[in-house]
Amino acid sequence: MMNNRFIRQLTVPEFGENGQKILESNHVGIIGCGGLGSHLADFFVRMGVQTLTIIDDDCVELSNLHRTALYTEKDIGTPKTTTLSKHLLAINPRLKIHAHTTRLTAPNTEQLLASCNIILDGTDNIPTRYLVNELSVKHHIPWVYAGVYSTIGMILAIIPASGPCFSCVHPTLSQPSETNIPVIGHLPAAVAAIQCSEALKILLGTLSPKLIIYNLWTQQIDHLDIQKNPDCPICCKQQFSYLKK
Amino acid sequence: MHLTITLHGRYKTLAGSSQLKITIPDNATIWHVIDTFIHQYPEVAKDKSRMMVTKNHSYVSPDTPIHKTDSISIAPPLVSGG
Numbered sequence: 001m002m003n004n005r006f007i008r009q010l011t012v013p014e015f016g017e018n019g020q021k022i023l024e025s026n027h028v029g030i031i032g033c034g035g036l037g038s039h040l041a042d043f044f045v046r047m048g049v050q051t052l053t054i055i056d057d058d059c060v061e062l063s064n065l066h067r068t069a070l071y072t073e074k075d076i077g078t079p080k081t082t083t084l085s086k087h088l089l090a091i092n093p094r095l096k097i098h099a100h101t102t103r104l105t106a107p108n109t110e111q112l113l114a115s116c117n118i119i120l121d122g123t124d125n126i127p128t129r130y131l132v133n134e135l136s137v138k139h140h141i142p143w144v145y146a147g148v149y150s151t152i153g154m155i156l157a158i159i160p161a162s163g164p165c166f167s168c169v170h171p172t173l174s175q176p177s178e179t180n181i182p183v184i185g186h187l188p189a190a191v192a193a194i195q196c197s198e199a200l201k202i203l204l205g206t207l208s209p210k211l212i213i214y215n216l217w218t219q220q221i222d223h224l225d226i227q228k229n230p231d232c233p234i235c236c237k238q239q240f241s242y243l244k245k
Numbered sequence: 246m247h248l249t250i251t252l253h254g255r256y257k258t259l260a261g262s263s264q265l266k267i268t269i270p271d272n273a274t275i276w277h278v279i280d281t282f283i284h285q286y287p288e289v290a291k292d293k294s295r296m297m298v299t300k301n302h303s304y305v306s307p308d309t310p311i312h313k314t315d316s317i318s319i320a321p322p323l324v325s326g327g
Contacts, residue, residue, distance in 0.1 A: 036327045124327035149324035152255065169297065169304055170323050181326045188327075213254035213320065222253045224320055227302045 006048055015200065020048055022203050027051040029116035031104055031132060033080035034058070035067040035188030036146055036195070037122025042069040043196045044120075045088045051096045052088070053116055056080045057103040066185040104128055106245040109135050118199055119143035122192075126173060127242070133158065133166035134240040142202045146195045150182045151217035153191030156226075157198040157209040164228045165235035169211065187216050246271050246313040250278060253320035259286055275300070275307045278317055295322035 010017055028049050030037050033056035041054055060068075060075040060083055070087040071080075081099040089095055100112055104123070109131050113119060119132060119141055129145060136143045137160045145156045145166055158165055194212060201207035211224040233239040249266050257263045265285075269277040275298050283290050297320040300309060311317060 032327045034327050122327050124325060126323075126325055129325075145323075146327075147324035148326040152321075152324060154254075154324050164304075171304065171306075183326055211320070215255070215258070218258065220258065222257065222320075224253050224297075224299070224318065225302050226299060226304060229303055 009047065014206075015204075019200065019204055023048050023200070024050050026117040026203055027053065027115060028199075029053040029055070029113050029119040030122055031055050031113075031119065031128065032122030032124060033084050034064060034122060034124065035148065035183060036192050037120070038069040038071065038080075038084055039189045039192035040120045040122055040195060041084055041088055042091075043192060045091050045095055047196075050094070051098075053098040053100070053112065054081050054084060055100045055102065055104055055112060056084075057101060067183055067188045069189065104131060106131065106243055109243060110139070113141070114139050116141060118202060120195060120199060121145045121147075126170070129166055129170075130173070130242045134234055134243045136160050137165055137235045137238070138240055138243065142199075144195045144198050144202070146191050148183050148187050148191055151184050151187060151215055153187060153194070153212075153214045153216065155191060155194050155198060155212040155214070157202055157207055159202060159207070159209060160235055163209045164226050165232060167234040168229040168232045169226055171229070171232070184216065190214070190216050246273070248278070248311075248313060248315075248317060250282070251316070251318035253318060255321055256282075256286075256289065256319055259289070269311075273311055275305055275309050275311060275317075278311070278319070279307060282319060289321075292322055296320070297322060 006020055009015055028044050030040050033054055058080050059077055060071050060080055062076055075083045079101045081101045085097050085099040142159045147154050211226055213222040247268050249264050252260050252263055267281045299318045300315050
């Protein structure tokens with residue numbers, strides 16, 4: 001049955017049986033269960049991930065439904081993590097899922113994520129990404145940043161040992177002041193799909209990370225080669241100020 | 246000095262090209278590049294403090310001096326929505 005389940009991706013040369021084994025043996029963490037996070041969880045569970053951690057402290061709202069996967073109107077008002085878990089277990093009842101209905105903070109970050117082999121970013125704010133970045137560098141766990149705005153998505157795979165970290169690319173805490181940022185409904189699925197590919201290539205050891213800028217409307221994709229900052233306080237000097245807060 | 250900078254993302258779309266030729270003072274810093282770009286495309290002024298500028302493929306702060314042999318690229322700020 002299992003072979004039949006994945007037969008169509010086992011024959012993909014870039015992935016194959018080796019990719020399937022690697023995917024099934026790694027523990028994937030997803031922070032945020034909104035537009036990006038719900039699609040990431042859906043993709044990874046359908047593709048065969050067996051152990052998944054999801055973290056979010058929000059409940060499903062009507063205004064989430066245009067861009068998220070799996071949630072329905074019946075789910076409005078329920079915690080995203082418990083509802084998403086229910087849907088994911090319907091896809092694969094053998095899934096080992098650790099669902100945490102909490103906000104990721106300095107005191108709980110290591111406890112919740114240090115056992116993951118790779119972390120996917122589905123959050124919506126920069127401070128949480130700094131926290132994840134420090135955890136990633138401290139525990140040598142790769143992660144994949146992604147963000148969306150309007151019709152544009154940005155993705156960067158971070159492999160702490162070999163490439164730039166998030167702080168090398170975004171060294172100062174500056175956030176747009178906008179709340180309720182515009183996001184066209186099908187953008188998170190497309191960006192999460194690119195994020196998923198980058199994560200798979202990290203696990204397979206075949207990725208050369210670049211910052212990807214994708215415009216879903218114009219179909220333009222841009223790759224920006226960024227190197228490690230030799231003065232980076234996080235990945236070069238191991239100063240973990242967010243984890244210590 | 247004359248410099249050809251590389252534009253990424255919507256900046257490339259805005260300029261209609263990935264390459265933009267600019268003229269800046271000989272003792273220029275990254276600020277001069279940013280200000281010259283904004284002067285040509287005022288609609289990007291709101292990004293000024295958050296533009297992602299790299300020099301020779303490494304992120305640099307706006308105060309960084311530049312030379313005519315440096316490879317400079319500008320990308321829009323990282324987006325944060327999820």
